[in-house]
Amino acid sequence: MRQPDAVLPDLRDLIAENEGLRARIGYVMEQAQRNHEIMARHQAFDLEIVGASNFPQLVGTIFRLLPVISDLDSVTLSLVDTDADIYTVMHKLGVDFESFPNLLFCEHAVELGFEPGERPRPRLGPYSRAAHGAMFPHPPAGLESVALVPLLRNKRLIGSLNLGSCDPQRFTAALGTDFVEHMASIIAICLENVISNEMLKYIGLTDPLTGVYNRRYIDRRLVEEIARAQRQNYHISFMFIDVDYFKKVNDSVGHQAGDDVLREVAARIKMELRVSDALARFGGEEFVVLLINADLQAAAMVADRIRAGVADKPFDLAGGQYLNVSVSIGVAALDDYARDHAIEGVAQALVASADGALYQAKEAGRNRVVMAG
Numbered sequence: 001m002r003q004p005d006a007v008l009p010d011l012r013d014l015i016a017e018n019e020g021l022r023a024r025i026g027y028v029m030e031q032a033q034r035n036h037e038i039m040a041r042h043q044a045f046d047l048e049i050v051g052a053s054n055f056p057q058l059v060g061t062i063f064r065l066l067p068v069i070s071d072l073d074s075v076t077l078s079l080v081d082t083d084a085d086i087y088t089v090m091h092k093l094g095v096d097f098e099s100f101p102n103l104l105f106c107e108h109a110v111e112l113g114f115e116p117g118e119r120p121r122p123r124l125g126p127y128s129r130a131a132h133g134a135m136f137p138h139p140p141a142g143l144e145s146v147a148l149v150p151l152l153r154n155k156r157l158i159g160s161l162n163l164g165s166c167d168p169q170r171f172t173a174a175l176g177t178d179f180v181e182h183m184a185s186i187i188a189i190c191l192e193n194v195i196s197n198e199m200l201k202y203i204g205l206t207d208p209l210t211g212v213y214n215r216r217y218i219d220r221r222l223v224e225e226i227a228r229a230q231r232q233n234y235h236i237s238f239m240f241i242d243v244d245y246f247k248k249v250n251d252s253v254g255h256q257a258g259d260d261v262l263r264e265v266a267a268r269i270k271m272e273l274r275v276s277d278a279l280a281r282f283g284g285e286e287f288v289v290l291l292i293n294a295d296l297q298a299a300a301m302v303a304d305r306i307r308a309g310v311a312d313k314p315f316d317l318a319g320g321q322y323l324n325v326s327v328s329i330g331v332a333a334l335d336d337y338a339r340d341h342a343i344e345g346v347a348q349a350l351v352a353s354a355d356g357a358l359y360q361a362k363e364a365g366r367n368r369v370v371m372a373g
């Protein structure tokens with residue numbers, strides 16, 4: 001039989017071992033709990049971005065939530081935008097890019113700096129202004145490590161998700177990248193979806209010849225603006241602009257050059273408008289303009305600037321031809337009495353009233369502005 005004092009050291013060892021094991025289990029449990037929380041936060045993030053219904057909502061959610069849920073000091077997004085199509089369409093749909101300073105565009109995928117190959121890999125490591133300045137144009141003070149994660153759709157590089165941390169150990173070349181790659185793949189799918197939806201929306205609302213809005217857009221916008229003007233008590237005006245003797249233009253210079261004339265007329269009208277105004281091609285050689293916060297007098301002044309802008313300078317057509325073009329314009333404003341009436345009726349009356357004024361402008365000899373009323 002062993003003496004009690006010989007058993008004692010063994011027991012002490014066992015107790016120490018037991019405590020060590022408990023501490024390790026505690027640590028593992030803590031890690032598991034933390035991982036669970038991280039997973040739950042990322043799942044909530046995934047649901048949030050999958051639910052984003054338009055481009056600004058999606059990028060806004062990424063910039064707002066990702067730094068918080070992933071404990072990052074900087075998040076930027078670079079998108080490949082050959083020919084600036086995405087930028088142009090989003091701008092036309094009213095996206096305010098100034099509110100997204102971390103949304104970046106590049107012309108070609110090679111500018112993102114990933115190794116060329118079948119499947120570009122994330123680049124993790126220390127931050128350097130020289131190497132990463134383009135990805136982090138406004139780096140936070142003390143930025144130490146970065147992860148540049150390719151955004152891929154069907155093997156096509158559509159952009160890069162750029163994550164930055166002030167912790168030098170956060171992103172090191174040795175770190176596994178499954179997690180960030182998974183996150184980037186969901187972001188890439190969501191981006192592709194909202195971008196194609198916005199493109200479709202844009203195509204459905206614009207006139208392919210001139211690039212200005214189409215009739216469907218203006219019909220919808222008119223109803224929205226009348227409702228807002230009724231609530232907030234401000235003026236809106238509407239004008240009909242028709243190119244004079246356009247049949248003769250086509251006959252003299254040909255249909256192609258006629259198309260160029262329509263594009264140039266649209267551009268000259270646009271030059272006289274504010275960004276809040278909406279210009280649309282109503283059909284054929286007819287344009288309409290919705291002026292926000294402008295009464296009849298103000299609208300008539302804008303209309304006369306448009307008239308002069310078209311008539312005063314000959315159109316420089318392909319092949320060295322010059323052509324004098326003029327427009328007739330009818331202007332109408334939303335009357336005070338209309339504020340209490342049903343919106344659709346008010347919209348129709350406003351359009352009809354501007355159309356009537358246009359008819360009078362044509363009758364009176366063209367190249368002139370007539371106010372309804």
Ligand SMILES: Nc1nc2c(ncn2[C@@H]2O[C@H](COP(=O)(O)OP(=O)(O)OP(=O)(O)O)[C@@H](O)[C@H]2O)c(=O)[nH]1
Nearest residue numbers: 242243244245246247248250255256258259284285
């Ligand atoms: N080039 C070109 N011509 C168009 C387009 N859409 C309509 N047109 C032409 O626009 C002309 C419109 O002619 P009319 O409606 O008779 O009017 P107008 O000759 O402008 O005469 P007034 O409006 O009375 O001054 C027609 O010859 C149409 O063929 C288009 O997209 N491109």
